[in-house]
Amino acid sequence: MSSRTIANKIRELRFFANEMTQQELATRVGVTRQTIMAIEKGKYSPSLEVAFKIAMVFDQPITAVFQYVEEDAD
Amino acid sequence: MLSFREKSLWVSLLISAVIASIYGDNVYHFLFTASDATGQDAVALINRLVIAFIVLEVVLHVALAMDDQEGSGLPEDEREKLFRLKANEAGYWVLSIGVISCILHQMALSTFTMQDDSHYGRFILAPIELKLIVVFWLSEITRFASELYFYRKEA
Numbered sequence: 001m002s003s004r005t006i007a008n009k010i011r012e013l014r015f016f017a018n019e020m021t022q023q024e025l026a027t028r029v030g031v032t033r034q035t036i037m038a039i040e041k042g043k044y045s046p047s048l049e050v051a052f053k054i055a056m057v058f059d060q061p062i063t064a065v066f067q068y069v070e071e072d073a074d
Numbered sequence: 075m076l077s078f079r080e081k082s083l084w085v086s087l088l089i090s091a092v093i094a095s096i097y098g099d100n101v102y103h104f105l106f107t108a109s110d111a112t113g114q115d116a117v118a119l120i121n122r123l124v125i126a127f128i129v130l131e132v133v134l135h136v137a138l139a140m141d142d143q144e145g146s147g148l149p150e151d152e153r154e155k156l157f158r159l160k161a162n163e164a165g166y167w168v169l170s171i172g173v174i175s176c177i178l179h180q181m182a183l184s185t186f187t188m189q190d191d192s193h194y195g196r197f198i199l200a201p202i203e204l205k206l207i208v209v210f211w212l213s214e215i216t217r218f219a220s221e222l223y224f225y226r227k228e229a
Contacts, residue, residue: 033149034077034225038153043228047152 007067011038013058029053078145079154080225081138087218089130093123094211101204116204157224165217172209176202 015019022040026033029050038044039054046054055062076084100184139146150158180202 025130032077038228043215044153
């Protein structure tokens, strides 16, 4: 059975949002910059509330920001 | 770059390790070199170390907050709260196992008369309050170290 992981396009969306910094996104969402960094790297899965807040910052549906994808087989 | 919470944890871990080593050194002195040490000496030691711990925590955290004013003003976010709760669980296990061990050990000592002048024997027969303080410091160090492990695992 293949396993899945949560991927995201936050870095890309930040770039196209006038090159928003991680700190700016963190401030708007209400978390620390380190949390945004961990989410972008896939090291931390945010709660639904934080995921929705991130999507609202970019004015995108949540599925455009986060995807539940199959892990690459090594 | 470290968050304020992580810097605070490093400070607390360092202070706990220093206080625990000073305590351990004094306990060694009480048990093995100072034959005239009394219970009051142990109480005085514990009082001094608690005061030193509180003063160091306050002073160093104030200095940390002054250095990172923005970070110190932010509330704990969900990720930091998760790390803290997981670390608290690790510290709780160390504290629980340590306290239960001390109690069982004390019960065994009251049942079986023991006389041992070796280093190991003198520690085993040390007053329970000295051993409980050791357990407390171990659980605190476990708590801080565990939380730092979660932060560093992501780096």
